[in-house]
Amino acid sequence: MKNVYYRFWVTEKEVTLHLLPGEQVLCEASTVLKYVQEDSSQHGVYGRLVCTDFKIAFLGDDESTLDNDETQFKNKVIGENDITLHCVDQIYGVFDEKKKTLFGQLKKYPEKLIIHCKDLRVFQFCLRYTKEEEVKRIVSGIIHHTQAPKLLKRLFLFSYATAAQNNTVTDPKNHTVMFDSLKDWCWELERTKGNMKYKAVSVNEDYEVCERLPAYFVVPTPLPEENVQRFQGHGIPIWCWSCHNGSALLKMSALPKEQDDGILQIQKSFFDRIYKTIHRPPYEIVKTEDLSSNFLSLQEIQTAYSKFKQLFLIDNSTEFWDTDIKWFSLLESSSWLDIIRRCLKKAIEITECMEAQNMNVLLLEENASDLCCLISSLVQLMMDPHCRTRIGFQSLIQKEWVMGGHCFLDRCNHLRQNDKEEVPVFLLFLDCVWQLVHQHPPAFEFTETYLTVLSDSLYIPIFSTFFFNSPHQKDTNMGREGQETQSKPLNLLTVWDWSVQFEPKAQTLLKNPLYVEKPKLDKGQRKGMRFKHQRQLSLPLTQSKSSPKRGFFREETDHLIKNLLGKRISKLINSSDELQDNFREFYDTWHSKPTDYHGLLLPHIEGPEIKVWAQRYLRWIPEAQILGGGRVATMSKLLEMMEEVQSLQEKIDERHHSQQAPQAEAPCLLRNSARLSSLFPFALLQRHSSKPVLPTSGWKALGDEDDLAKQEDEFVDLGDV
Secondary structure, eight states: HHHHHHHHHHHHHOOOOOOOOTTEEEEEEEEEEEEOSSSOOOOOEEEEEEESSSSEEEGGGGGOOOOOOTTTTOOOOSSSTTEEEEEEEEEEEETTTTEOOOESSOOSSOOEEEEEESSSSSEEEEETTSOHHHHHHHHHHHHHHSOOOOOOSSSSSHHHHHTTTTTTTOOOTTOOOOSSSSSHHHHHHHHHOOOOTEEOOTTTTTTSSOOOSSSSSEEETOOOOHHHTTTTTTTTTTEEEEEOOSEEEEEEEEEOOOOOOHHHHHHHHHHHHHHHHHBBTTBBEEEEEEESSSOOOHHHHHHHHHHHHTTTTTSSHHHHHSTTHHHHHHHHHHOOOHHHHHHHHHHHHHHHHHTSOOOOOEESSSSSHHHHHHHHHHHHHOOOGGGHHHHHHHEEEEEEEETTOOOHHHHTTTTTGGGGGOHHHHHHHHHHHHHHHOOGGGGGOOOOOHHHHHHHGGGGGTBBBTTTSSSSHHHHHHTTSGGGGGSOOOOOOOOOOOGGOOOOOGGGGGBTTOOOOOOOOOOOOOTHHHHHHHHHHGGGGGGSSSOOOOSSSSSGGGGIIIIOSSSSSTTTTOOOOOOOOOHHHHHHHHHHHHOTSSSSOOOSSSSSGGGOHHHHTTTTOOOOBBBSSSHHHHHHHHHHHHHHHHHHHHHHHHHHOOOOOOOOOOOOOTGGGGBBBBBTTTGGGGOOOOOOOOOHHHHHHHSTTTHHHHHHHHTTTTOOO
């Protein structure tokens, strides 16, 4: 015990708490043991557990052991042992070896505290050696500040914005289109050639028409602006995007439900007039997709994810291996992967209508702010290569989600006011995007790491992007309305300024070095030569066609998925519904041709192709990592080849120029793949781990699975990171 306390007192002297502007300490406890991996050996690190109005932080002596390699991807806002209050999912206490959910006022305080996070981290703190009064303060404080209902103005977002108001500097390299001005919408109309049939309007500039809609949006040109005001924006076709062939994607919120026959007749007459402005056969034909009645329900999404996330909230190694044998049946019963497949299928169906049949598509939903955002974004991602660049993708989220009125505050349950409203619609969208990125890596300028940290940013309350239900709510609370009570409006950060979270070196992991940029051909250059060369370099990474040939470029580095996640998951999702003839022909024809990374992009949606997003969901589980293996090994080798090609190109350029041009810095974070984990860059944070012991008694019942068990033991030999 002397040695333990000696480590603790050294920690007290060496580790200090980093506070953001406006952040205040609420309560803390000393002599808290944080388990590194809760097992029979009870290994851990002593330190302080602190709760502020922004985060829960543990200050232990392990923070000083991080070397330079491990801090390459360090988040400047959230540390390894930090949990923002909004990231806390569930809190459990252990009483006499029994685990119970903690909420409200406690009569008895636990000897161990377990925190499950929304980013799927699990923290375990032993309070046996902590003073009783400190235990009461820290446990009560954490429960209250993470679970009690809050007022919007009490969010740390406003404390931070007020304290850092004079020090807030926007990134000049951030060219994301925010769609908060009429100019932005006009630019988007011009970019998509939609300005011939649609117009940007400012009728809602002061939010007098509808607080749900943005100040500026786009409607069909023939539509009189007074019609927008008729039913507070309901029943109005709002433009999302225009295709190269002139077809357009529109969305509409349903008209209010009325019982009075007279009002119903007025609504019907109004809707008929509106419909005729966009449906004028044979020139303009509209297909209507009612997402409220003929598609997923929010309840289905909520239920599926609640089951799905439990597969990854693992308290200890024993629990991981005990559930390993029934992992696939649990995965199947969650239906999460099937929901992803249904979303992608619906987006492909709409894409087929617009691309092949040249039809306008009108998405209908009660408020057009959940599934409309999801499906319209996926369609644009598949059809518009601009949306597959980082700036284009960020602009897409701004347009369809932030300005589209997705209720981030309610759907993420940031205020803890209604658990039933918490539905991970945006996370479902990111998971669908990951499927596309995973299947067609060269088509995207951003990486899966970018998507992972974007999902984490949902719970960091210094960015305004994901903490409001509508642009009106944001503008009102920023002080743009009622400025007489405030000297000047608050300047809130957006999540798109990545320099706030990551140093430039870490940001290189957000950009895909294998992205195939659109070639810029000279006038005298023959079309196709340069593009053909680029395609040859990127074809080995294409996963849309399975190759029988063996070799380095085969996805043998996907062994983690095959061993841990799956026998290819083909048995999990069997499509019972027959695809329509038009859809099947469109789908099969596209996949039978070589992929144009700057044209239409369709995902494979057959059962085996819909996979678990391993980096996000498995990154905190040491048993799920392969040292020196996985996709990171492939990436490392490819980057080495890229550096070699770049070096040769620079030598060639030197012969044509008297002065040497400045050399571009090649990506260097993945050079030593032998030291990296298959779930890089997050797995580097899991330094303490032990070789798992497979439950061989359970495997014996499987008979011919013995060899597989030995294989898995061979591939999941972690040692010390």
